[in-house]
Amino acid sequence: MTSKMPIESSIDLLPRPAHVSRRGFVGGLSAGILGAVASEAAGAETLADVPDRGPGADLGAHSERSRFVKLDRIPEATPGKRNVDPGDAINSKTPHQKLVGNITPTDLHYERSHSGVPDIDPAQHRLLIHGLVSKPLVFSVEDLKRMPSVTRVVFIECTGNGWENWKKADPDVTVQNTHGLVSTNEWTGVPLKFLIDLVARDKSANWMLAEGGDGAGVDRSIPLTDEIMNEAFVAYGQNGEPLRPAHGFPIRLVMPGFEGNLNIKWLRRLKFGNEPWMTRWETARYTQLLASGKARQFQLRMETNSVITQPSGMMQIQPGYIRISGLAWSGHGKIAKVEVSTDGAKTWKQAQLAQPVLSRAQVRFQMDWVWDGKPTKIVSRSIDEQGNVQPDRQAFIAAMGTNALFHYNAQQTWSIDETGRVRNVLA
Amino acid sequence: MSSHDKLLLAGILTVGLLAAPALAFDFGRPATPAEIKLWDIDVGPDGKGLPDGSGTAVLGKQVFADNCAACHGDNGQGGIKDRLAGGQGTLASNTPVKTVGSFWPYATTLYDYIHRAMPYPTPGSLSTDETYAVTAYILSLNGIIPADGKVDKDSLPRIRMPNRDGFIPQPEFDPAKLFRRK
Numbered sequence: 001m002t003s004k005m006p007i008e009s010s011i012d013l014l015p016r017p018a019h020v021s022r023r024g025f026v027g028g029l030s031a032g033i034l035g036a037v038a039s040e041a042a043g044a045e046t047l048a049d050v051p052d053r054g055p056g057a058d059l060g061a062h063s064e065r066s067r068f069v070k071l072d073r074i075p076e077a078t079p080g081k082r083n084v085d086p087g088d089a090i091n092s093k094t095p096h097q098k099l100v101g102n103i104t105p106t107d108l109h110y111e112r113s114h115s116g117v118p119d120i121d122p123a124q125h126r127l128l129i130h131g132l133v134s135k136p137l138v139f140s141v142e143d144l145k146r147m148p149s150v151t152r153v154v155f156i157e158c159t160g161n162g163w164e165n166w167k168k169a170d171p172d173v174t175v176q177n178t179h180g181l182v183s184t185n186e187w188t189g190v191p192l193k194f195l196i197d198l199v200a201r202d203k204s205a206n207w208m209l210a211e212g213g214d215g216a217g218v219d220r221s222i223p224l225t226d227e228i229m230n231e232a233f234v235a236y237g238q239n240g241e242p243l244r245p246a247h248g249f250p251i252r253l254v255m256p257g258f259e260g261n262l263n264i265k266w267l268r269r270l271k272f273g274n275e276p277w278m279t280r281w282e283t284a285r286y287t288q289l290l291a292s293g294k295a296r297q298f299q300l301r302m303e304t305n306s307v308i309t310q311p312s313g314m315m316q317i318q319p320g321y322i323r324i325s326g327l328a329w330s331g332h333g334k335i336a337k338v339e340v341s342t343d344g345a346k347t348w349k350q351a352q353l354a355q356p357v358l359s360r361a362q363v364r365f366q367m368d369w370v371w372d373g374k375p376t377k378i379v380s381r382s383i384d385e386q387g388n389v390q391p392d393r394q395a396f397i398a399a400m401g402t403n404a405l406f407h408y409n410a411q412q413t414w415s416i417d418e419t420g421r422v423r424n425v426l427a
Numbered sequence: 428m429s430s431h432d433k434l435l436l437a438g439i440l441t442v443g444l445l446a447a448p449a450l451a452f453d454f455g456r457p458a459t460p461a462e463i464k465l466w467d468i469d470v471g472p473d474g475k476g477l478p479d480g481s482g483t484a485v486l487g488k489q490v491f492a493d494n495c496a497a498c499h500g501d502n503g504q505g506g507i508k509d510r511l512a513g514g515q516g517t518l519a520s521n522t523p524v525k526t527v528g529s530f531w532p533y534a535t536t537l538y539d540y541i542h543r544a545m546p547y548p549t550p551g552s553l554s555t556d557e558t559y560a561v562t563a564y565i566l567s568l569n570g571i572i573p574a575d576g577k578v579d580k581d582s583l584p585r586i587r588m589p590n591r592d593g594f595i596p597q598p599e600f601d602p603a604k605l606f607r608r609k
């Protein structure tokens with residue numbers, strides 16, 4: 001195992017510190033790759049043991065992952081309800097502990113669906129735009145594809161992301177369990193503004209109802225602020241191909257930086273009005289119960305957030321060089337800075353950001369660390385271009401209480417014991 | 428992008444996105460009032476969108492037993508899915524119980540949600556009167572209307588839900604303040 005270059009070296013952006021031995025270097029790295037490449041332990045001992053080259057499999061119509069790579073989302077239910085029957089799952093989480101870079105593979109993008117994934121024939125799908133407009137119109141998917149388009153890399157995050165840690169920290173969870181409800185893809189579609197101009201919206205119509213074509217008919221009221229008017233779009237493309245059914249095929253709303261639930265999937269209706277509709281999802285569901293018993297409503301923007309993904313929960317590390325790596329994102333704009341502490345939030349060092357840093361997209365951060373083998377805690381915090389700082393857990397809970405269920409963005413701490421076991425803790 | 432689209436795009440950019448109406452019917456087709464009515468199902472807190480018809484809690488008890496109890500329990504409690512009744516007074520405790528009775532701010536939302544999304548396996552399968560009836564029944568389970576109560580498009584928006592004042596809008600998107608500046 002120590003003689004084979006781990007695959008992660010291909011994204012090693014940082015020079016290896018001179019004082020770290022090769023042995024320590026590889027030992028530390030194993031933390032990040034154990035999960036991803038199961039066969040690593042059976043690696044060759046000398047170059048003579050490396051299997052011979054030879055002709056490979058036929059070229060196919062599309063490519064599959066290597067049989068040595070196992071990457072899966074995990075379907076889960078509400079906090080603490082893991083390993084559920086797929087029929088009882090309400091979301092499916094991204095395996096961030098096994099991923100590199102900024103973009104989430106399409107099939108691993110997290111999913112939250114309220115009534116399963118509908119099987120929609122795009123030829124029969126229609127988008128109705130009506131309400132306070134002069135020209136109510138019906139569009140086919142082909143109509144939308146003929147229009148001027150935008151392409152943007154953005155994160156989408158379920159407001160339930162992080163909800164495992166509101167009340168307590170189960171030590172035996174991975175970052176997939178704690179933070180698997182956020183992903184970043186490239187989306188292509190028609191600017192909302194273009195559609196709004198086509199139907200000639202009334203000036204008084206400042207709110208828009210967006211409704212999905214799923215069994216639940218999920219619908220949300222969206223305030224048409226200048227920012228949303230400039231940023232929102234109706235997407236038909238995801239990472240260069242048509243949307244996947246789980247993500248809204250054939251069309252969905254994309255609302256960069258806003259609650260995942262606002263990015264209505266299987267979009268089939270936009271209606272303009274002058275006040276919110278008070279749908280079930282913006283009253284009973286995605287509101288945050290504070291300690292006072294009152295609930296915060298219309299907390300639509302996703303906050304400044306970050307999490308260390310390598311090493312993270314349930315991994316095992318060894319003393320020596322460790323490349324700490326993780327993801328940071330903010331609904332307010334670009335990430336300006338990520339800081340990492342390896343001594344339980346006593347001192348902080350600035351991490352490197354993978355360029356380019358995009359507004360409302362996840363960005364990979366990395367930092368060199370040499371673990372001396374003593375128990376400690378590692379934690380990251382992000383700061384965005386508007387100056388928003390990801391709060392520590394104590395300050396966060398003091399403001400929000402422990403009942404809010406949604407919009408958890410407190411710093412995530414991983415503890416490391418003397419044997420190198422990495423575990424989830426509150427702080 | 429085809430050259431046709433490029434031309435189109437160039438045209439739009441010249442006219443400017445805001446001044447696109449000349450192109451409006453190059454995309455899509457006008458929606459007819461009849462087809463809009465088919466899809467226009469949303470109900471606002473002022474009752475706008477509620478259909479004619481009515482239903483009693485007494486009839487709703489039967490509708491509920493036939494269509495809902497399997498998932499939500501006999502009295503809207505103890506089922507395998509969301510609890511629909513009880514929980515009043517728990518919102519500030521360490522184990523808040525959020526139900527229609529303890530948490531929902533508008534009775535209109537209950538009609539809207541049941542009509543669009545329930546019963547889960549066959550949304551839209553209840554008649555208008557059955558939807559009103561089961562709405563009335565869930566409200567009666569929560570002590571919001573009497574067990575022999577009745578609801579329709581006039582009474583539903585007038586019902587004051589126990590947690591009507593339980594929500595604090597985030598200042599940035601407070602509907603009472605947003606767009607009122609100018």
